[in-house]
Amino acid sequence: MAIILGSHRYGKAENRVVRIYRDTARHEIRDVNVSSALKGDFAPAHLEGDQRNVLPTDTQKNMAYAYAKVVGLNTIEDYGLALARHYVDDVPPVEGARIEIEDYPWERVQVDGEGHDHTFVRKGQETRLCSVTVEGIGDAQQTWVTGGFKDLVILKSTGSEFADFYVDEFTTLAPTHDRVMATSLVARWRFTGTDVDWDATYAGIKALMVSRFATLHSLALQQTLFEMGRAVLEAYDVVAEVRLSAPNKHHFLYDLERFGIENHGEVFHADDRPYGLIQAQVTRDDAPDAGPAWDAYTGLV
Numbered sequence: 606m607a608i609i610l611g612s613h614r615y616g617k618a619e620n621r622v623v624r625i626y627r628d629t630a631r632h633e634i635r636d637v638n639v640s641s642a643l644k645g646d647f648a649p650a651h652l653e654g655d656q657r658n659v660l661p662t663d664t665q666k667n668m669a670y671a672y673a674k675v676v677g678l679n680t681i682e683d684y685g686l687a688l689a690r691h692y693v694d695d696v697p698p699v700e701g702a703r704i705e706i707e708d709y710p711w712e713r714v715q716v717d718g719e720g721h722d723h724t725f726v727r728k729g730q731e732t733r734l735c736s737v738t739v740e741g742i743g744d745a746q747q748t749w750v751t752g753g754f755k756d757l758v759i760l761k762s763t764g765s766e767f768a769d770f771y772v773d774e775f776t777t778l779a780p781t782h783d784r785v786m787a788t789s790l791v792a793r794w795r796f797t798g799t800d801v802d803w804d805a806t807y808a809g810i811k812a813l814m815v816s817r818f819a820t821l822h823s824l825a826l827q828q829t830l831f832e833m834g835r836a837v838l839e840a841y842d843v844v845a846e847v848r849l850s851a852p853n854k855h856h857f858l859y860d861l862e863r864f865g866i867e868n869h870g871e872v873f874h875a876d877d878r879p880y881g882l883i884q885a886q887v888t889r890d891d892a893p894d895a896g897p898a899w900d901a902y903t904g905l906v
């Protein structure tokens with residue numbers, strides 16, 4: 606029997622990089638969580654303890670900080686592309702690099718109705734995500750970029766049904782034609798290329814998904830997810846595929862009749878668990894191959 610080394614990669618996970626732009630008195634802040642993972646000729650490190658090809662994870666940490674200055678953090682995608690290409694192009698043993706980034710947005714504190722120059726509060730909404738994977742050298746080099754967000758908590762207080770479902774001897778759920786539908790949405794999308802206005806596309810996709818969630822009269826969360834993905838693919842040629850994951854944050858009508866109080870869809874118990882977890886991929890039938898685009902490194906995205 607032979608024991609063999611399977612696929613392997615390594616890097617520095619979750620570097621918490623904060624970049625302040627302070628060229629004028631009005632500062633800007635970018636706050637990210639960046640992970641890098643390298644693939645390549647690293648078998649000797651595993652098999653013999655030979656580190657000669659191993660670019661330390663400590664160096665990868667330093668690169669994440671150095672590039673925040675020299676490349677900048679105007680968009681996480683451009684920063685991620687620069688990092689990934691640096692590893693593959695400039696570090697000989699590296700054959701592939703994956704960069705995963707979470708973007709934590711801040712907004713200016715309001716003082717006397719004006720945005721303050723250098724004081725910020727964390728924005729409570731979703732966290733923007735991206736991943737960049739670069740593999741190969743020269744003309745053979747291939748690049749995959751995904752964008753997305755997590756923790757977009759969204760709720761509609763009507764316009765949602767769930768009825769006509771399959772019933773067996775264990776079914777107790779009552780059909781409903783008017784319920785609260787709420788989720789903490791994770792959405793990821795795969796770009797077809799890198800010639801993309803990253804910020805405008807992100808804002809547009811998020812707005813489109815939120816608006817579809819609002820306007821679709823939903824017969825199930827499954828239908829809502831598919832329609833959100835469809836809307837993005839119809840509007841954005843630069844997107845090949847959308848992946849959605851949505852916990853159904855159940856809101857149960859609280860029984861107030863016991864106290865002689867009427868409750869016509871007004872008071873609910875927001876249950877945190879268990880939750881239905883609905884996931885869907887929505888893809889163009891002619892989408893290019895996903896390659897390693899979805900090979901998550903940190904498991905956080």
Ligand SMILES: O=c1[nH]c(=O)c2[nH]c(=O)[nH]c2[nH]1
Binds near residue numbers: 825
């Ligand atoms: O939108 C829903 N989809 C389901 O599959 C489901 N199952 C369930 O109990 N409630 C819901 N709601």
